[in-house]
Every structure is written in structure tokens, then in C-alpha cells.
Amino acid sequence: xxxxxxxxxxxxxxxxxxxxxxxxxxxxxxxxxxxxxxxxxxxxxxxxxxxxxxxxxxxxxxxxxxxxxxxxxxxxxxxxxxxxxxxxxxxxxxxxxxxxxxxxxxxxxxxxxxxxxxxxxxxxxxxxxxxxxxxxxxxxxxxxxxxxxxxxxxxxxxxxxxxxxxxxxxxxxxxxxxxxxxxxxxxxxxxxxxxxxxxxxxxxxxxxxxxxxxxxxxxxxxxxxxxxxxxxxxxxxxx
Amino acid sequence: xxxxxxxxxxxxxxxxxxxxxxxxxxxxxxxxxxxxxxxxxxxxxxxxxxxxxxxxxxxxxxxxxxxxxxxxxxxxxxxxxxxxxxxxxxxxxxxxxxxxxxxxxxxxxxxxxxxxxxxxxxxxxxxxxxxxxxxxxxxxxxxxxxxxxxxxxxxxxxxxxxxxxxxxxxxxxxxxxxxxxxxxxxxxxxxxxxxxxxxxxxxxxxxxxxxxxxxxxxxxxxxxxxxxxxxxxxxxxxxxxxxxxxxxxxxxxxxxxxxxxxxxxxxxxxxxxxxxxxxxxxxxxxxxxxxxxxxxxxxxxxxxxxxxxxxxxxxxxxxxxxxxxxxxxxxxxxxxxxxxxxxxxxxxxxxxxxxxxxxxxxxxxxxxxxxxxxxxxxxxxxxxxx
Numbered sequence: 001x002x003x004x005x006x007x008x009x010x011x012x013x014x015x016x017x018x019x020x021x022x023x024x025x026x027x028x029x030x031x032x033x034x035x036x037x038x039x040x041x042x043x044x045x046x047x048x049x050x051x052x053x054x055x056x057x058x059x060x061x062x063x064x065x066x067x068x069x070x071x072x073x074x075x076x077x078x079x080x081x082x083x084x085x086x087x088x089x090x091x092x093x094x095x096x097x098x099x100x101x102x103x104x105x106x107x108x109x110x111x112x113x114x115x116x117x118x119x120x121x122x123x124x125x126x127x128x129x130x131x132x133x134x135x136x137x138x139x140x141x142x143x144x145x146x147x148x149x150x151x152x153x154x155x156x157x158x159x160x161x162x163x164x165x166x167x168x169x170x171x172x173x174x175x176x177x178x179x180x181x182x183x184x185x186x187x188x189x190x191x192x193x194x195x196x197x198x199x200x201x202x203x204x205x206x207x208x209x210x211x212x213x214x215x216x217x218x219x220x221x222x223x224x225x226x227x228x229x230x231x232x233x234x235x236x237x238x239x
Numbered sequence: 240x241x242x243x244x245x246x247x248x249x250x251x252x253x254x255x256x257x258x259x260x261x262x263x264x265x266x267x268x269x270x271x272x273x274x275x276x277x278x279x280x281x282x283x284x285x286x287x288x289x290x291x292x293x294x295x296x297x298x299x300x301x302x303x304x305x306x307x308x309x310x311x312x313x314x315x316x317x318x319x320x321x322x323x324x325x326x327x328x329x330x331x332x333x334x335x336x337x338x339x340x341x342x343x344x345x346x347x348x349x350x351x352x353x354x355x356x357x358x359x360x361x362x363x364x365x366x367x368x369x370x371x372x373x374x375x376x377x378x379x380x381x382x383x384x385x386x387x388x389x390x391x392x393x394x395x396x397x398x399x400x401x402x403x404x405x406x407x408x409x410x411x412x413x414x415x416x417x418x419x420x421x422x423x424x425x426x427x428x429x430x431x432x433x434x435x436x437x438x439x440x441x442x443x444x445x446x447x448x449x450x451x452x453x454x455x456x457x458x459x460x461x462x463x464x465x466x467x468x469x470x471x472x473x474x475x476x477x478x479x480x481x482x483x484x485x486x487x488x489x490x491x492x493x494x495x496x497x498x499x500x501x502x503x504x505x506x507x508x509x510x511x512x513x514x515x516x517x518x519x520x521x522x523x524x525x526x527x528x529x530x531x532x533x534x535x536x537x538x539x540x541x542x543x544x545x546x547x548x549x550x551x552x553x554x555x556x557x558x559x560x561x562x563x564x565x566x567x568x569x570x571x572x573x574x575x576x577x578x579x580x581x582x583x584x585x586x587x588x589x590x591x592x593x594x595x596x597x598x599x600x601x602x603x604x605x606x607x608x609x610x611x612x613x614x615x616x617x618x619x620x621x622x623x624x625x
Contacts, residue, residue: 050468053625068624070470078468082461088255088262100247101471129258145465155468 001028003153003184004049009058011044011207018044020207021058026186031179033195034188035231036204042188043081045204046157049186050078063152074102077151081158083138084145087131091122091141094130095148102149109148116144119174136167143174154178156187160194172197192228203231210238240478244471248479252453253486266449266487270441270495277437278430278503285384289323291333293347293371299354301404309356309368309396310348316392316399321384330371337373344385347371431506434499435514435586436559442491442518443525443579446484447549450529451542454480459538473621477530477614481523488522489515508593514586517599520606521582525549527613528578534620553579578609 004026011019019041026032034042047053049060051068062072085094095116099109117123120140125133130141139159146154156175160168172194175185179199187198195201195215202212211218211234215227222233256263296310314324325342327333333345348370355366370389374382400406457463466476492515499505507514528549536542553559556566557579563571574580585602588594596603
């Protein structure tokens with residue numbers, strides 16, 4: 001079953017085609033990586049899929065609902081590029097706020113908070129003000145906030161930017177755990193090396209999806225040893 | 240609208256203030272500081288004002304042999320805390336010093352001052368004693384105080400003389416005039432008049448400033464995008480914020496009104512609760528304005544550029560220092576579109592005149608409409624997707 005389907009999705013800003021005729025199919029339970037350099041249209045794609053901006057032309061559906069739709073908002077989680085947490089509130093207050101936004105009961109929030117803080121290893125900082133956390137901890141808290149309501153589909157926009165290698169590895173472990181729980185993850189990144197962990201990747205260049213497949217198949221088809229080399233080979237073919 | 244979610248936003252904002260002690264201090268102490276600074280700067284009675292006195296009064300000896308000089312008596316009754324008296328021999332020198340701002344006023348008593356006064360007073364004459372007055376008009380409030388002081392001294396002297404000369408209290412008043420008149424001196428002190436304005440002004444200034452900065456932060460930090468992708472509606476987000484600022488406005492007004500009462504001994508003639516309610520509505524409306532303006536700013540630096548846009552017209556045109564009627568006619572229509580004007584008018588009427596809802600409802604309605612307008616516009620703007 002496809003959790004995300006787009007058909008000729010476009011976003012134009014005046015003359016600029018930020019996303020051009022994007023046809024994307026993301027299956028349930030996979031970690032799908034949207035790869036590409038800065039300005040290739042990854043964030044614009046996520047913003048259209050989450051309903052933050054409207055598509056210029058084309059259509060898309062999320063979890064079977066044509067978007068934009070309020071019906072999907074309870075089932076999706078979103079972690080923007082920015083840390084997107086309330087820095088002057090405590091870790092607990094951040095979790096609690098998002099729990100209440102998603103309509104969890106007090107008891108549910110309590111249980112979920114313990115699970116999530118354990119999951120992102122922040123239990124010992126529960127009462128800390130978020131601004132006092134390290135950069136990596138803030139990212140982990142941000143991820144926990146996006147997961148509070150057990151979303152079926154998680155959009156993660158460059159979650160590993162500015163994150164040290166150790167934490168990045170940890171994040172990928174999280175994502176694999178989520179996929180194991182049948183949560184679909186759409187992740188954007190411009191770190192080609194870490195995209196090897198994705199179930200499938202879509203390579204974007206100048207707003208267009210130039211290739212899509214499992215990482216090892218993309219490398220095989222281009223006769224390259226890394227995803228970066230595969231991307232460069234595919235990009236050259238398009239030029 | 241889901242009330243639990245709305246309250247969650249309110250609670251979160253209030254908790255933020257609780258943790259961020261510096262911002263909380265700014266929000267609560269800034270209006271207080273403004274109140275104290277403005278209060279002391281403008282509210283106290285003027286002191287040590289240099290004045291020129293030309294006393295040519297020859298005085299007189301009454302038929303009973305009593306030596307009289309009304310001018311000396313009036314000068315003696317001038318409040319020595321308010322005035323620093325400099326004696327001059329002639330008008331021209333005094334006038335020169337007035338023009339050079341060496342003195343604030345000239346009070347000149349003519350040679351026949353006492354005799355005219357006595358003739359009029361005791362012998363039912365028709366002569367009028369005139370104190371020649373000239374005043375530095377550069378500060379109308381000060382000019383008013385100087386004239387008020389002279390009037391007080393005059394009244395006190397008259398009362399003393401009536402006792403001294405055995406004149407019954409119901410006798411015709413002494414005919415003394417000043418050559419210059421300043422409208423009826425206010426019964427209330429200037430601080431009483433000024434306090435309702437400064438309470439309203441300081442709260443809107445802090446509210447606009449904080450709400451613009453906080454909401455720009457929401458956009459920059461990505462929390463707003465996250466909320467817009469959640470089931471929370473735009474109304475819940477905005478109303479949640481508004482309620483938090485309502486609570487903050489309440490705390491601010493309690494602090495500032497307490498200071499006004501305790502420090503400046505201000506009398507609130509009307510309902511304190513109504514005065515507080517007006518301030519809360521004013522704060523909520525301006526919080527909405529702050530949110531609205533924040534959407535036009537990309538960062539905090541751009542955001543604070545809006546502050547003077549709100550502050551200066553409000554200070555100058557909303558009737559904070561002087562009545563709207565006294566500003567140039569061409570600018571008066573502008574005053575009527577400044578919401579603070581209605582806040583100040585309502586607060587003044589409640590605090591000074593003791594008016595209730597029945598009288599201040601027009602101002603209150605305008606403030607409520609302003610709050611609804613700014614909050615609705617913010618909600619519509621948030622709903623709008625590119």
C-alpha cells in the first residue's frame with residue numbers, strides 16, 4: 001500500500017520551478033530518503049505534502065486522503081529543519097504540549113513521555129529548560145515531540161543537519177526501529193552516505209526526481225560504489 | 240474550537256514566562272518603571288521655580304492707623320517650596336530675564352495695589368487692584384502651576400485680611416485681578432490625570448513588543464510550522480496566545496495600579512475591576528496587533544522596527560499628555576484610529592470620573608472590536624497558505 005502518492009506535483013515561485021512534475025510513491029513501513037543538494041526541492045516537497053504550502057499544479061494523497069486535508073493531521077508527525085521546540089519551556093512541558101495538541105489523555109501522555117524520553121535518552125533531563133540542552137539533545141527532543149501521538153507517517157526534514165556523527169548513527173537506529181513498527185518515514189537529507197540506511201531513496205535535482213530505487217540497486221545500475229557517485233552519474237545523464 | 244488545546248497553548252506561554260525570569264521581569268517591571276519615571280517627572284508639584292517680583296506697592300495706613308501692604312502679604316504667602324523669589328526694580332530687566340529663561344514668571348505689584356484693594360474692599364470702592372503677570376509659556380503645565388500658586392496666595396491673604404480687618408465672611412470679595420489668566424486650575428493633581436494614560440500606554444507598549452518578538456521566534460524556530468501541521472486550528476493557537484497575554488495584562492495592571500495607588504496616592508473613583516478589564520482588553524487587542532505585525536517580519540531585528548510605529552503615534556496623538564482636542568486639527572482624525580486613545584479615555588473616565596459600563600461602553604466596544612479584528616486577521620493570515 002502506498003502511504004504517499006504524488007502525481008505531477010509542481011510548485012512554482014514565479015519563474016522558478018521549485019518542484020517539477022514529481023511522481024512519488026512511498027510504501028507503508030519504509031524509510032524513504034529524498035536526497036539532493038540544497039535547493040533541489042526536498043523541503044518544498046515536504047511542505048506541500050504536510051499542507052504547509054499549496055501545490056501549483058498536480059495532486060498528492062497521504063494515507064489515502066487527497067491533500068491538503070485536515071483528516072490526515074492526526075496521523076502524521078513532522079519534524080522541521082529547525083529544532084522547532086519551545087526553548088524556554090522544559091522538556092516535560094514540550095512533550096506535554098504536543099501530547100495535548102494531539103488529544104492524548106493525561107494518563108496517555110504520562111506513559112508516552114516515559115517511553116519517548118527513554119527512546120531518545122533524555123529521561124534524566126525531563127525537567128531541564130530546553131535551551132540548556134545541547135544541540136543534539138534538542139534534536140532528540142524535537143523527534144520525540146513529532147512522535148508523541150504514534151504517527152503512521154513521519155516527515156523528517158533534514159533531521160541530521162548539524163548533528164554529530166555519533167548522534168546521526170543513533171538517529172538512523174531510531175528510524176529503523178520505527179520502520180520495524182510499521183511507521184513510514186519520509187526523510188530528506190543531503191548527506192548521501194547516511195542515505196544507505198534508507199529502504200529506498202529518491203534522488204532530486206533542480207526540482208525533479210531523477211531516479212528512485214533501493215540504494216544498492218542505484219549503485220549497481222550506475223556501476224558506482226557510493227550513493228554520492230551514483231547521484232553524480234545520474235545527474236550527468238540528465239544534463 | 241477545542242478548549243483543552245487552546246488552554247494548552249495558554250499554559251505553555253505562561254510557563255515560558257515563568258521560566259524566563261528576565262522576560263517576566265521586563266513585562267512586569269517595565270510598566271512599573273515607566274509609571275514611576277513618568278509619575279515623578281510629571282506628577283509631582285513643581286519646586287524651586289525662579290520668579291521675578293517687582294513690588295512697587297506703596298502700602299497704606301488705614302484710618303485706624305494700621306500699616307498695610309497687601310503685596311507683601313501675598314508675596315509672603317507664596318509657597319516657598321514652589322517659588323524662588325528674585326526681586327527686580329523694573330519691568331524691563333525682569334522681562335529680559337524672562338526671555339532668557341532666567342525666571343519662569345514676573346509678578347508685578349503696582350504702587351496703588353494696597354490702596355485700591357483697600358478702597359474697594361473696605362470702602363465699597365470700584366477700583367481694581369491688578370497684579371501684572373507675565374509667564375514663560377513654553378511649559379503649559381508649569382505655567383498653570385505658577386498661576387495656581389499665585390491664586391492660592393491671593394486667597395490665603397484675603398482670608399487673613401478679612402480676619403484682621405474684621406470684615407464679615409459674606410462681604411463682597413476683594414477685587415484683585417491678574418493681568419493674565421490660565422484656565423481653571425485642575426482640582427485633581429496632574430498625576431491623577433496622567434496615571435490612567437500611562438497605565439494604558441506602558442501596557443500596550445510592552446505587550447506589542449513581547450508578542451511581536453515571541454511570534455517571530457515561533458516562525459524562526461519552526462514551532463509555528465509544527466503547530467500548523469498538527470490538528471490544532473489557527474484559532475486555537477491565536478486564542479491560546481491571547482488568553483496568556485490577558486493573564487499577563489492582568490498581572491501588569493495589578494502591579495501598575497497598585498504602584499499608582501501606593502506611591503502616588505491616586506484615587507480611583509470608579510470600579511477597579513472595570514479599570515482592570517479595560518486594560519486586559521487593550522492588552523489582548525495589542526497582542527493581536529503584535530502577532531499581525533510579526534507576520535511581516537522575518538526576524539527579531541525587523542520586528543522591533545515596528546515598535547516606533549506604534550509607540551510614537553500613541554504617545555503623541557492618543558491623548559496621553561494632552562487632550563486630543565489640543566493637537567493640530569489636521570492630525571485629529573488620526574488620533575481617532577489609535578486604539579490607545581479609547582483605552583486612555585475609558586481609563587480616565589473610570590478612574591477620575593467614576594464612570595461605569597453605562598458610560599464607557601462606546602470606548603469598551605471599540606476596544607473589543609479592535610481585539611476581535613486583530614485576532615481574526617491573524618487567524619486568517621495563518622490559515623492562508625502560499
